Amino acid sequence: MAATLTEPTVLAAAKDTLYPDLDAGADQYAVTETQFTTTSWGGWEIPDDVRRRLAPYNTIRLTGGEPDLLGVGMPALEVLNADAATTPVAVVEAKGHNTDPSAADVRTGINQAHGHLSDVNIGYVAAPVQSITDQARALARDLNIGIVGVESPHDATLVEPARVTGAGDFSTTIDAFRFQATTHRLTEGSFPVNHPKNYLGYALALAAEGETAEIYAEHVIGSVSGGRRGAILLGLVDDRPTGERLTNLGAEVVRFARARHGSVTAALQKFTSWKGRSTRYTELAPRWAQLARSVAVQYEPTQLIVDALERLHRRGVDHATIDAVAREACRLNRPLAVEVFFTQSRREDVLTADGDIDDSVLPDPSVYKSGIHFQYKYHLYHVGLLTHGGTDRKDDVLTDTWALEHPVARDTAPH
16 A cells, blocks of 8 residues: 555654553653654655644754654653663654655664764664564664564554663753653643742642642642642652652742741641732732742743843843744744743644744744743743733733843943
8 A cells, every 4th residue: 555654654653652641641742853744745645643643843953963753751662771761862763665665764764863862862763564674673783773663554563672871961952852741741731820829839738737639729729730730840849659749949938938937837827818819929928929939930931931031122122022032932942932832733833844933923822822821921920020911812912011020131221
């Protein structure tokens, strides 16, 4: 049958096999290189089902070139020396053929995957099973590259396992994807609630005696899952298989509460008095807001947004719009900016096949994650970083003001 095991199809089957639980909230993330956003491959029209399975897309630029897929988290297939890394980074190079599956260039794929091992922990080549020879398997074993044999558009098996290796310092590209994976991909919805007290309060509820969820609902807000997710995002709470625990940053919140109010219980009583209050946190509780600000600026998306606004301010743009901020953020760190600003369902529209940003799409409010222009923007307003809160009205997304409360660039004081 013609064109059943082209490279896009092979890659989709390998992705589904290596990372089958991506939609189940697993501590994993996988992105496909933007070259696969094209609608056809060698004259073959890529089916919508294959394009959907390959999504989301992002620019992937590593030292050894552009792998077809980058995955974060332990693959579902057998991995040798798997205990060497808890959150390994893997690359997949796909090889297929439009007419003859046995003609796929597996050897080249093995060498390409091997070229990425200085940047990642695991390398794979995926190819039709008909094309995988004994010589290819021997080469893969010699170079420590796993082979995924694809039998049909939806079926693949492990032919040769890979071994975890120790990569050096991760690039900014990989850091962006590791960030997305280790926060359970929560930036897809960003912050579920918009007031910083709701995340600080979860750390306090976790430290208090009793059932965390009940304490949190009584003293902070009823949306326990929202507060918990935000606390994980901000690095206040570490969600481990053995249970939740405070990070060093979360423990500092507890220490502050005890120093400020005498005990965690007394601090939680104060939080109770803030329930339902929409007053800006810098006015409602200036000291707590300062603590929340210190937490927020350690979060990578905050740093990216602040840096983008500082650069715009330096060029005389004091009141930016979201499309300008997103464009500037992409100039600073495109992989992270794509993860932070753009919804996964519209990546194909925002990113070109060459991995660039299509500026003509940025004035479309539907390409942006609601969390970035609503809850998260409100969060940065409450802690005193931004001058305006967020909006959940699509009609206002493109006109809503993004500006730093106290920019440090472009000092106009007399000399």
